[in-house]
Each structure stands twice: as C-alpha cells, then as structure tokens.
Amino acid sequence: MARVMRNAVVITMCALALLLFVGRRRFPKVQSSELARNSGLNGEQAKTKEIDMARDFAPKTKLTARHDGWRLILVNCDHPLADDFLDSVTLKAIHGTALKVDERILDDLEQMLGDAKNDGIDLEVYSAYRSFQRQKVLFEQGVKERVSNGMKRDEAEQETATWIARPGSSEHHTGLAVDIATPSHQGLDESFRGTAAYQWLLKNAPKYGFVERYPQGKVGITHINPEPWHYRYIGRDLAPLLEASGLCYEEYFECYLAPIFESTNLSQEI
Numbered sequence: 001m002a003r004v005m006r007n008a009v010v011i012t013m014c015a016l017a018l019l020l021f022v023g024r025r026r027f028p029k030v031q032s033s034e035l036a037r038n039s040g041l042n043g044e045q046a047k048t049k050e051i052d053m054a055r056d057f058a059p060k061t062k063l064t065a066r067h068d069g070w071r072l073i074l075v076n077c078d079h080p081l082a083d084d085f086l087d088s089v090t091l092k093a094i095h096g097t098a099l100k101v102d103e104r105i106l107d108d109l110e111q112m113l114g115d116a117k118n119d120g121i122d123l124e125v126y127s128a129y130r131s132f133q134r135q136k137v138l139f140e141q142g143v144k145e146r147v148s149n150g151m152k153r154d155e156a157e158q159e160t161a162t163w164i165a166r167p168g169s170s171e172h173h174t175g176l177a178v179d180i181a182t183p184s185h186q187g188l189d190e191s192f193r194g195t196a197a198y199q200w201l202l203k204n205a206p207k208y209g210f211v212e213r214y215p216q217g218k219v220g221i222t223h224i225n226p227e228p229w230h231y232r233y234i235g236r237d238l239a240p241l242l243e244a245s246g247l248c249y250e251e252y253f254e255c256y257l258a259p260i261f262e263s264t265n266l267s268q269e270i
C-alpha cells in the first residue's frame with residue numbers, strides 16, 4: 001500500500017513539474033508582467049493565470065510552419081514582409097467586387113458576409129489586398145499632410161505609422177486582412193464601434209476565422225491605433241481561442257505560435 005502511495009506521489013510530482021515546464025516555455029516572462037499590469041494581479045496570481053491560459057487557449061490541433069505558416073504569419077513594423085512574399089500568394093476577387101484576397105480565405109469570408117446578411121446585417125468590404133506600391137502612396141499622403149501642418153518629416157512618419165502601416169509591414173499585403181464597414185456607416189473610424197455591424201462582427205467573426213487585429217488597450221504592443229474595422233484571417237480553429245484569450249495577435253503569436261517557427265524560416269516555408 002505504501003509503495004502505491006509513493007508511486008502516486010511521484011507521478012503527481014512529475015505531472016506538476018511537466019505542467020510548470022510547459023507553462024513556462026509557452027509563456028515568456030513578459031507575458032506575466034503584461035497580465036499583471038492589465039488585470040491588476042500580483043506576480044504570483046498572474047503566474048497562476050498564465051498556466052490556466054496555457055491550458056485553455058493553446059491551439060487544439062497540431063500546427064506546422066509548412067502547412068499553416070501562410071495564415072499564421074505575423075506582419076507588423078518589427079516583422080515586415082520579404083520583397084518576394086507576394087510570389088507565394090494567389091489572389092482571388094471577392095464576389096461582386098474588384099477587391100482581392102488570398103484565395104484560401106475566400107470561402108470563409110464570403111460565408112461570413114452571407115450569414116451576416118441572413119441575420120439582417122449588411123457588411124461591406126472596403127479594402128482587402130493592397131500592393132506595396134499602393135501602401136507607399138497612402139503612407140506618403142499621410143506624411144505629407146502632417147508635414148504641411150508643420151510637423152517635422154521624421155515626426156510625421158512616426159505619427160503616420162500609428163494610423164497607416166509602413167509599406168511592407170501592412171497585413172493588407174498578405175491578402176489575409178480586410179477592412180469591413182456597413183453601407184450606412186462607410187467611414188473607417190472609431191464610431192464604427194457603435195454600429196450593429198460591429199457588434200455582429202465582434203460576436204461572430206472568430207467563427208469564420210477572423211479576428212479584430214488592433215483591439216483597444218493593445219496599442220503599446222501592436223503600435224497601431226484601435227481599428228474596429230480591420231479583420232485578419234488566422235483560421236476557424238485559432239480565431240475563437242485568440243478572441244477568448246483577450247490577447248492581441250502579437251501576444252498570442254509569441255505565446256503559442258512562435259515555437260512552431262523557431263527552427264524554420266517562415267518566408268521560405270510558405
């Protein structure tokens with residue numbers, strides 16, 4: 001009997017050690033302090049929460065850079081796309097529009113738009129794939145506007161970059177991002193948050209694989225002001241997990257997805 005008890009204790013200890021090891025590996029230290037800051041938890045409570053999150057929000061399917069890298073790619077000012085990235089993407093027009101997306105997300109996007117319509121919500125895509133050249137023009141327009149208002153060039157570039165991604169670091173280059181509004185509220189601005197269309201997206205977009213990419217409260221990490229209209233495809237399996245975690249994509253990527261790419265070069269994989 002004593003031996004059974006001893007074995008049970010050893011097995012439990014091993015399981016706990018493994019859980020702590022996995023939790024720590026998946027969650028870099030920055031995550032703990034981030035959680036503590038966001039939720040008012042002290043260091044120990046934040047650590048406990050980390051382990052809960054590691055269990056609850058981790059991908060439930062096996063992901064590999066080769067098969068899933070195309071939809072997991074992290075694009076931001078610190079991770080600009082390689083010049084030859086577009087050679088690996090096939091674009092296809094969204095039904096009834098001239099706007100294009102990566103053909104692999106088209107079915108999910110069109111199903112989302114169709115199901116919204118069935119719920120009485122008119123969603124319209126205002127922007128989808130955008131070339132480097134087009135992004136350059138938009139960025140330059142933003143800079144010029146600020147310079148003409150008296151800002152210095154480098155200041156104007158920095159300020160513009162919080163609204164319009166620098167060429168090469170926009171998700172719109174990937175064909176995985178769409179700007180969505182509704183015909184009764186065409187402007188892509190903060191007040192879109194007050195519409196029924198936004199409320200529908202908030203509740204339903206993750207089911208179709210899309211997440212609100214630049215949420216409120218995460219500007220310090222994304223370096224992009226909140227954009228309730230900008231949705232990024234990451235897949236039907238991951239979007240609900242990311243949404244439930246309360247993390248932004250940079251955080252989720254660092255916690256759960258970066259290890260997949262640790263030993264591989266993503267731009268070569270996809």
Ligand SMILES: [Zn+2]
Pocket residue numbers: 127172177178179229230231
């Ligand atoms: Zn956008």
